[in-house]
Amino acid sequence: MTVNDLNEVVDIEHNSFSFPWSRNSFYGEIRENRYAYYIVARSKDDGRIIGYGGIWVLFDEGHITTLAVHPLYRQAGAGSFLLDHMLKKAHTKGARQVFLEVRDSNQTARGLYEKFKFKEIGRRKNYYYNEDALVMVYSFTSV
Structure with a gap:
């Protein structure tokens, strides 16, 4: 992801989330966070x-x-492509595990993560507005 991608990214963000990230949030991630890696499909x-x-x-x-x-x-494979690419990047950078939070009600995302062998390890109460998040982990050592 580059700065030139941000208008399209923010459009998708606003069509995907109730509380979307701002353009400035994405800008900070890709320009200032040395631990961050962002990709587009x-x-x-x-x-x-x-x-x-x-x-x-x-x-x-x-x-x-x-x-x-x-x-x-x-439901056309883009989510799988992106997730696979991020997991490979994490592995090449030395990660042994990858964590995420997902809305309890987001069955589509949960299905994607479960397909990739993420396991539920906990729950964050009211992580989202009036909704819990499931905490999931993927372990490279268990593959």
């Missing part, structure tokens, strides 16, 4: 951004900060 047809993801890798641990796919392109 593009349409094969016209090159438009159809999804994006972000991960922090610190020492032997990764943390997925965001993952979203434009509503018109969901």
Whole structure:
């Protein structure tokens, strides 16, 4: 992800989340956070951004900060592509585990993470507005 991608990314963000990140939040992540890695997926047809993801890798641990796919392109493999790419990046940077939080009610995202062998390890009460987050972990050593 580059600064030039931010308008499209923020559009997807606003179509995906109740409390979206701002353009400045993404800008800070890609320009100032040395532990962050952000990627976009593009349409094969016209090159438009159809999804994006972000991960922090610190020492032997990764943390997925965001993952979203434009509503018109969901269930077509972009989420899997992005998640696979972020996991590979974390592994090459020395991560042994990758953590994330996901809305308890987000069955689509939970299904994606479970497909990739993420395991639920806890719950954060009211992490989202009036909703819990499931804490999930992926362990490279268990693969």
